[in-house]
Amino acid sequence: MEENIKLTVIDREGTEHNLEAPTDMNFNLMEIMKAAELPVEGTCGGMALCASCHCYIESDHPLNQPSDDEEDMLDQAFFVEDNSRLSCQIPIVESINGLTVTLAPVSE
Numbered sequence: 602m603e604e605n606i607k608l609t610v611i612d613r614e615g616t617e618h619n620l621e622a623p624t625d626m627n628f629n630l631m632e633i634m635k636a637a638e639l640p641v642e643g644t645c646g647g648m649a650l651c652a653s654c655h656c657y658i659e660s661d662h663p664l665n666q667p668s669d670d671e672e673d674m675l676d677q678a679f680f681v682e683d684n685s686r687l688s689c690q691i692p693i694v695e696s697i698n699g700l701t702v703t704l705a706p707v708s709e
Contacts, residue, residue, distance in 0.1 A: 606698035610634055611659070613704050622693045630656070630688035630702070641704065647689035652678035654688040655705040662697045665690070679708040 605621045608630070612618060622633040631654040634641045642653035649670040655678050658664065664686070667675070671690045675681050685705065691697065 606693065606695060606700075608633065608697070608699075609660075609701040610637070610639055610656075611701070611703040612639060613706060624693055624695050626693075628693045630654075630691040630693065630700075632689075633693060634688060634704075639704070641688065643689060645689075649674050649687055649690055652687060652705075653707075655680070656686060656688045656702040657682055657705060658684045658686055659701040659703055660699065662700050664697065665692065678705075680706050 604625055605623055608620045608622055610618045610620060618637060618639060620633055620637050622628060629647055631641055631643045631647055635643055644653045645651040649668065652674050671687050674687060675685055
């Protein structure tokens with residue numbers, strides 16, 4: 602089992618950021634993006650109580666199903682698409698190696 606996986610995050614200006622993330626530390630995608638100083642707020646601390654870590658899944662990876670709390674939060678978010686997810690609800694596991702996401706626009 603690999604200890605690190607590779608992720609690609611496309612920021613709101615269209616710039617790709619290639620990140621590495623450890624699979625053995627129980628992190629989620631939002632935490633990895635914040636550590637890389639990408640513009641993700643994560644206001645609720647990863648509890649699926651806000652949508653400040655909203656992103657679009659661009660690659661075809663097997664992700665966990667959204668929880669009821671995540672679905673409820675996405676119902677209230679702006680700019681929601683079929684591939685919308687809260688990055689705080691995506692655990693860093695080996696099966697998402699190569700995942701590509703785009704940060705969703707923020708409401709003004």
